[in-house]
Amino acid sequence: MKQTIQQKVGKRIQEIRIQKNITQQELAAKCNFEKSNMSRLEKGNANATLSTLERVCEALQIDYIELFRF
Numbered sequence: 001m002k003q004t005i006q007q008k009v010g011k012r013i014q015e016i017r018i019q020k021n022i023t024q025q026e027l028a029a030k031c032n033f034e035k036s037n038m039s040r041l042e043k044g045n046a047n048a049t050l051s052t053l054e055r056v057c058e059a060l061q062i063d064y065i066e067l068f069r070f
Helices: 005-019 022-029 034-042 050-058 065-070
Strands: none
Touching: 005 022, 005 034, 005 050, 005 065, 022 034, 022 050, 050 065
């Protein structure tokens, strides 16, 4: 089954978060999101806005392009 762009980006967020040794709860707090929203984002069950992705990138201290390296 082909992955959607939301699933691919969500997986990248999760990979980067794990590499940086940040819990899902910690990342959600840094982004001012509920943990459940971060979980949906990582699973690809949320169609994130650009402003949401911007907050995630800032919290992870990465360039936007990193989310799209799959």
